[in-house]
């Protein structure tokens with residue numbers, strides 16, 4: 001396994017390693033709730049008729065600060081193990097945590113972007129043992145979190161409630177030295193404290209999500225917000241964005257909340273969709289057999305395409321939370337909150353709405369914002385380019401490196417050439433690709449490729465000559481019935497395409513023919 005893979009796996013396995021050695025009920029043996037199901041398909045089916053999914057996501061995001069949550073150690077991914085450390089994040093005796101103001105500022109910004117109430121919050125110790133958490137407790141927030149009662153509106157229009165978004169510190173990671181990075185079969189394990197004490201926000205969503213696509217949409221929107229406001233890099237592949245899914249099912253029409261399972265170890269959006277679908281189907285199957293799932297943590301096995309039981313889910317009281325005596329509560333002043341709010345950039349929803357107001361279609365606008373090409377599209381439309389054509393290029397022809405450096409005026413000029421039929425759509429696509437590669441303007445690229453030769457004046461001469469050469473056909477075109485007219489239109493267009501070796505724009509040819517016929 002490549003070192004990068006090992007690191008990544010280690011990051012994700014740190015938690016399961018901890019649970020395997022902890023004293024809370026470990027369940028490695030198969031239970032009645034753990035029969036094999038067929039693997040979730042890549043494009044998940046819906047549940048059997050009459051059942052619906054109830055999903056709530058917990059998202060942990062590492063905050064993009066320069067230093068850690070409570071110490072001056074560097075907050076940076078990668079690097080030699082145990083180099084970004086400090087006595088505080090190692091939990092050495094006599095050390096005291098000092099709150100990172102920037103982390104609080106970013107967390108407040110997240111709360112505002114998620115429409116939360118920002119409140120006085122208290123740091124709490126969450127007590128449990130992990131080898132990669134040397135204090136044996138995690139500093140988190142419990143009954144008084146920083147952000148409460150928000151919501152997130154998705155591009156599709158669904159609104160997902162946000163229960164809370166609290167601050168805490170990350171644990172280090174345990175790397176198991178074995179063939180597959182798992183604790184089982186590993187000869188020994190190594191602990192890397194570089195990640196210990198990295199500032200985290202934990203965003204707890206309400207169980208308002210009803211399916212795998214919506215779950216993915218929620219995470220994508222959340223990630224777009226975090227990246228937009230600069231609060232996190234949102235990289236799932238580096239573990240700076242991690243998703244746990246609470247899944248249950250219920251009969252359609254009911255509003256009950258049945259027993260849920262929490263799925264860990266989901267490290268891509270694709271896995272998230274598959275894991276949720278698998279787990280919901282498992283629950284339905286159990287209910288249909290007169291059984292019930294039990295509350296537990298489960299792990300997603302990507303290769304097997306199924307979840308497996310972990311520990312039986314502990315309750316909050318098992319952690320023996322209490323207010324951390326080393327830290328004072330944070331009570332953000334309204335002035336500070338207002339200052340942070342004023343400094344927030346336009347959020348993804350606002351950016352989508354701006355494009356829609358310019359005449360773009362909603363789905364296409366979401367794609368443009370997702371690619372971070374919405375400002376380019378907006379500027380091109382402002383410069384007079386057709387909105388649909390602009391967004392169409394963004395969706396289909398600009399999913400390439402370097403697209404973000406495209407000059408908006410050049411882009412607008414290209415679309416105008418296309419609209420005025422100076423370029424066919426196929427030619428426009430080729431010119432656009434070269435614009436991204438070279439940064440040249442569309443006129444000179446089209447000229448160099450010989451695309452500009454087919455101007456309207458030249459076409460007019462050609463059409464007139466054809467009419468003169470084929471008087472009978474022209475007679476049928478101008479005076480025949482609909483069928484004749486269509487047939488002759490095809491004849492003339494075909495002749496012109498032949499004469500121009502396909503360079504002429506069919507729409508322009510058609511317009512010229514109609515014009516000559518006096519239509």
Ligand code: MN
Pocket residue numbers: 060168202
């Ligand atoms: Mn947490």
